Amino acid sequence: MSKSLDTSTTEAEQTVTEVIDGIVETTPDVRRAVADHRGQSNSVNPSGDDQLAADLRADELFEQRLLGIDGVATYASEERAGVEATDGRLHVAMDPLDGSSNLEPNSGMGTIFGVYSERPPTVGTNLLAAGFVIYGPITSMVVARKGGVSEYILEDGDKRIVDDDVTVPDDPTVFGFGGGIDSWTDEFASYAEEIRHELKLRYGGAMVADINQVLTYGGVFSYPELESRPEGKLRLQFEGQPMAYILESAGGRSSNGEQSLLEVEPDELHERTPLYLGNDDLIDRLEANID
Numbered sequence: 001m002s003k004s005l006d007t008s009t010t011e012a013e014q015t016v017t018e019v020i021d022g023i024v025e026t027t028p029d030v031r032r033a034v035a036d037h038r039g040q041s042n043s044v045n046p047s048g049d050d051q052l053a054a055d056l057r058a059d060e061l062f063e064q065r066l067l068g069i070d071g072v073a074t075y076a077s078e079e080r081a082g083v084e085a086t087d088g089r090l091h092v093a094m095d096p097l098d099g100s101s102n103l104e105p106n107s108g109m110g111t112i113f114g115v116y117s118e119r120p121p122t123v124g125t126n127l128l129a130a131g132f133v134i135y136g137p138i139t140s141m142v143v144a145r146k147g148g149v150s151e152y153i154l155e156d157g158d159k160r161i162v163d164d165d166v167t168v169p170d171d172p173t174v175f176g177f178g179g180g181i182d183s184w185t186d187e188f189a190s191y192a193e194e195i196r197h198e199l200k201l202r203y204g205g206a207m208v209a210d211i212n213q214v215l216t217y218g219g220v221f222s223y224p225e226l227e228s229r230p231e232g233k234l235r236l237q238f239e240g241q242p243m244a245y246i247l248e249s250a251g252g253r254s255s256n257g258e259q260s261l262l263e264v265e266p267d268e269l270h271e272r273t274p275l276y277l278g279n280d281d282l283i284d285r286l287e288a289n290i291d
């Protein structure tokens with residue numbers, strides 16, 4: 001058990017700032033790693049997904065940089081089974097390279113992170129901050145902390161703010177749903193049928209980019225429960241909860257089909273979850289539909 005923490009302390013705030021800056025400073029090396037390590041690594045991660053060499057390199061770069069921060073106690077990631085521990089108070093959980101199957105076709109991908117006050121696996125209400133980086137035509141970063149969401153452009157290891165009040169637009173226009181149509185449950189398929197008549201399809205195969213579409217245009221993103229895999233594909237600790245924290249801070253909603261992803265108590269570090277994120281009325285309708 002970690003020591004209890006007054007999350008409003010200057011010390012905790014300072015560590016969160018150092019984590020965010022550490023991620024920003026590491027992104028040029030991650031960009032290079034992505035270009036230089038495009039092939040397979042012949043290994044699988046704890047979820048059983050094939051790992052690219054770039055997944056492993058990005059994970060190593062972030063682990064080295066972030067565990068070097070005095071206030072960081074642990075580093076956990078989608079790409080390693082256990083939690084790396086040192087002295088400190090806060091806990092970082094990451095998907096170092098989200099959407100790495102997009103590397104072969106050179107489409108968008110990114111990095112997702114959450115800073116928790118308790119050691120993972122833990123509930124999302126223990127998040128002090130969360131964010132993601134997109135390695136797209138430009139490198140950008142979205143960060144949620146203290147109830148607000150900001151967007152930055154990253155260049156040469158520095159960040160420049162472009163929007164200090166990111167909010168989910170009221171009038172939604174886009175949707176993106178993962179998993180094959182034939183693998184969806186009947187309930188989700190009927191929700192999707194309604195949505196596709198109302199919104200425009202935007203699905204890119206990288207959650208970071210697809211979520212950023214929702215933050216930019218309004219709408220809904222889901223990797224749902226599947227017939228053959230009720231737990232869905234995406235991981236609660238590394239992907240679901242950080243993205244839920246961002247969406248909820250931006251005025252949207254998150255759900256696992258029944259409750260906010262932030263309230264789900266994980267039993268295991270690499271636990272998967274069905275995931276629904278977007279404008280609140282679209283998530284309300286989803287929950288009513290699949291009830």
Ligand code: AHM
Nearest residue numbers: 098099100101178179205206207208
């Ligand atoms: P990864 O973290 O191993 O890259 O997998 C997560 C990605 C998400 O970014 C994306 O939403 C989903 O997997 C795409 O899966 P699919 O290829 O089944 O559409």
Ligand code: MG
Nearest residue numbers: 095098099239
């Ligand atoms: Mg991922």
